[in-house]
Amino acid sequence: MSYVEKLAKSIEQIAKSIEQRIKASMHKTNWYAFCSCFYTIKRSKFMKKYWNPKSRMIHNPACLSLRSLLYALCYQLGLNSFKLLALSSVLSALLIFCWLLYPERASSGPYLDSAHGSSSYGVKRSATGFPTDYGQGNCAHCHEQHASIGGAEPDPTGGPDKYELMSKNFNTSKTTNLYAQSDSVCFYCHIVTGTYQSPVFYNYTYSITFGGNPDTTPNNIFDTFNSTSYHNLYDIWRLITGLYGSKTFTSFPADSNPCSGCHNIHIAQRSCGKPAGSYDPTKSAISKPSDHSNLWGDGDNERMDDYTANYQPPRYYNSTNLEPDNASSDRATQAAKTPDYATFCTDCHTSTSNSVWSTTLNRWLRPIDWSIEKHGKGSADGAVSLNSPYSSTLDNKVLSCLDCHEPHGSPNVTLIRKEVNGGTLGGTVTTIAQTDCSFPYNENKEIAYLCDRCHKDDYEFTTSCYENHYYKIHHDSASGDPFYTGGYPFYTGGSCGSCHSGGGSGCTSSRNTQNCNCCHYHGSTDQSGETTRRTF
DSSP states (O other), rough: OHHHHHHHHHHHHHHHHHHHHHHHHHOOOOHHHHHHHHHHHHHHHHHHHHHHHTTOOOSSHHHHHHHHHHHHHHGGSSSSSHHHHHHHHHHHHHHHHHHHHHHSGGGOOOGGTTTTTTTTOOBBBBBBOOSSSSSSSSSGGGGGSSSTTTTOOOOSSSSGGGGGGGOOOTTTOOOOOOOOOOGGGGGSSSSSSEEEEEEOOOOOOOHHHTTTOOOOSSEEEEEEEESEOOOOOOHHHHHHSSSSSSOOOOOOOOOOOGGGGGOTTTTTTOOOOOOOOOOOOTTTTTOOOGGTOOOSSSSTSBHHHOOOOTBBBOBBBSSSSBBTSSSOOHHHHTTTTOOOOHHHHTSSSSSSSSSSSSSSTTOOOOOOOOTTTTTTSSSSOOOOBBBBBSSSSSSOOOOOOOTTTTTTEEEEGGGGGGTTTEEEEEEEEOOOOOGSSSOOOOOOTTHHHHTTTTTTOOOHOTSSSSSTHHHHHSSSSOOOOOOOSSSSSSSOOGGGGTTOOSSGGGGGGGOOOGGGGGGGSSSSSSOOOOOOOBBB
């Protein structure tokens, strides 16, 4: 008999004893409503929602008992004051007892509406020693009260950890990847090979799920975090718990799991567009670190069209329709479906210097002020030559962080997506180090694989020119940009050799070029000394 069943039996016995005593001294008293209230709740359709096949409660019974118990109390209002007083005392004691045993913070609340609590696809541990008949979404799939079920501990062994988790919450000694499955309790299910979740499921990257990239690798969170670049879990853990940085959050004790920085696992919902056509913008898997108790992006006031009316969603893969679901080519329609990632990401990546430290890069990340950067709300100036759906007119279109970056990991540095604006990048971006920014330049143009998805290269101006070559927008009248000496950007006539080694001129020149990141990065401004323009 479970603990909850024993409690129910005790409540029943107390109620029957009270009933017998009052019946002995009072007549015409209907105590049956009170004595049978627990069984009424348990038998009701409402109760079945919160009682799994093993008769183990997974929801706070206080709120369930309250309705039926108050009904019994109201039934007694017509009786004499002694009976009402006796009943009120018993009800008060029982309710206090219920709340002590099942405090509100343990209530499932919206958990049953979450991805983990879903009765259709929620958590379901499949492991040696774990019962096979626990309902989908049952708390025991992740939490173990005594590290024992039926006298033995099921896999994974070694628990329970903090919050009665089935294994170690997070390995705080793991400062960089490659991660092992045991480094985070989340990896036991968010993995394909060796998963504890039944049936196996897939978590694809953002560019696959919301951009339509047909390259469906990696297909799980564990492998994504073991990519070339990734959100370092150790750094996230230190940031959200206040061990470093300028941002202070209040919802994360020292033993928090870093995944909880962006996800509240008890309310996070499945919104993804896999399979195609399943995207639901009223659901969200993310919560802002500064507002951990609520979802972000599920409400109409938390979308990119609320951040700015100028947000332009990029194209969906091989389509004229737009992200996040390939359902329409209308800018406003698709913007209204996209969570406000700019506000979400800058909850950590602020405009304050020294706010986010990277153990992987061994430096502070650049501050980001999306209100003034040109890819953000900052005004464009001069001229620009862009690919559809972006316009070459200066209409100040704004991007979302996830239009270019992955949230978990990527084979490209700095979390750059493999697919951007309707197509895959022309190559892998392995470095954008600013050590390449001195003469003679080493011809590292890998970051231009990203830039080229929206900005026109020389070949897109004239097919006789080179691809991934940017002479025209920097040194030719085709740029339409008159801000520099000689009439065009960085052009002084006959001075090519002062910056570029090699021979030739124009868009077919063999001269070495600069790394784009030497002049274009978060917070960058013109380094020529001729203007104070922002260059990103």
